Amino acid sequence: MKKWTKVATGLIAIFAVASLAACGAKKSDASKDGVKTYTVGVASDQQKEIWQKVSDSLKNDKIKIDVKLFSGYTEENPALADGSLDLNSFQHVAYLNNYNKENKKDLTYIGYTIISPFGLYSDKIKDPKELKDGDKVAIPNDPTNGGRALQALQALGVIKLKADAPESPDVKDIASYKTKIEIKAIQADQLVSTLPDVTAAFINTNYVTDQLHTTPKKSAIYIDTDHLDKVSELYKNIIAVRKEDKNKEDFKKILKAYQTPEIAKIIKSTNDYPAWDTTK
Template sequence: MKRMIPLVSALALMAGAAAAADIKVGVSPGEHAEIMEEVAKIAEPMGLNIDVVEFSDYVVPNQALADGDIEANSFQHEPYLDNQIRDRGFALVPIATTITTPMGVYSDKITAMDDFPEGGSMGIPNDPTNGGRALLVLQQLGLIKLAEGTGLVPTVLDVVENPRDMRFRELDAAQLPRSLADLDAALINTNYAIASGLNPKEDSIAMESADNPYVNIIVVREGDEGQDWVQPLIDAYHSPEIKAFIEEKYDGTVLTSW
């Protein structure tokens, strides 16, 4: 019987080493959800089971992560995370970069920015970082000018030149696609555009430059960076299979960071 003990112990250790880890990853609708579903398929043979949890807005995923309801999230860029940490005190950290999704201008009423009417309504996200990002896109397009020194988070109060007397409508980012009928145009994040059936390449009338600081990230709670499931999650996301999936499915409207 004593000879069996080392064998049984070894088998137990092997079983423990091979035991699958189960994690929940929060995402927003659109490309973040679609990509993470593919990541889950790649991660499973690595011993990592990913339950993809979809949230309908940008507010809840960080709160859910901070509360321990999920182990990671993948929906935001670093300027947004920095703002959330500053405003809400979250102890969250990025562990990897993922994709860049240039913001687009969409409209049910015009087909080019040159046609934007004087005094027309422009929808922008109502959160500070994405609202600021939208204003920076409008400045990039030559439609407004912002005060110097506002960085990545300008507000409508920082607009110093507005030759078309553009009227800004600040709405929840997820509501902007549904509000196009009531607006002359809107700046919409790519994930919400895709989730609403819009094709960024075909349906946008203008796009943000791909050279922007808004690369998206995978985020975990501070202190979880060394968890055993972290590296398999990163490896699965950064795999050649996921890069090929993104390039084929999104045709240049979603860009990989690796």
């Protein structure tokens, strides 16, 4: 029994030394490499490509960005909140504000990325002026993009919003219909497939490019960013982070790497607009 105890003790000691050696080797490798990896969540192939270029430009800073592509808008913020993501880049300010309010979270953002055209599309009419009583118009069912659609309908003279309507209004904030359309709220990633069943639909640009394989300039019958004075800054897209990471030095470097003339050029080539001050 004593002999077995000595053997067991010896084996434990050997495993302990081996484990320490392995841990030491791993720590040494990490220290030697020194590259820190962060994961960003995006919702379009366009943003995936941009973030891969941002990652390439951060090599000298020993920062690598892994890009995770999501198919919709519902998973990115929970993943950021629970630590599965370090950053996300898919939403505008209004969407983040609404998420925080509904989920009692305090996610924040470190800077602007793009402002995306928000267009009205139709297989049945060529101009919004052709909308008539009884026509069905689909809008995103999330409060922020739905609100942006309603603001666009007001700009088009189709509806009138209440004087005290919030910056991101809901259907209940409509004071009157100048054209008695039927508004249908549909999940954002389903709007393209709904298009044949409605007169027209407001569709987010990433779904236009990914699912319709076209651009707002080519296919939309109305684009709200052609009238920027009527588009709230709430609809500028952002890089979101957890509150405790807002002043993280690496994230400042990441923001700087995003907000460059090279990335601005890519954004403009994809029909979006840089949302930061490009004159600085």
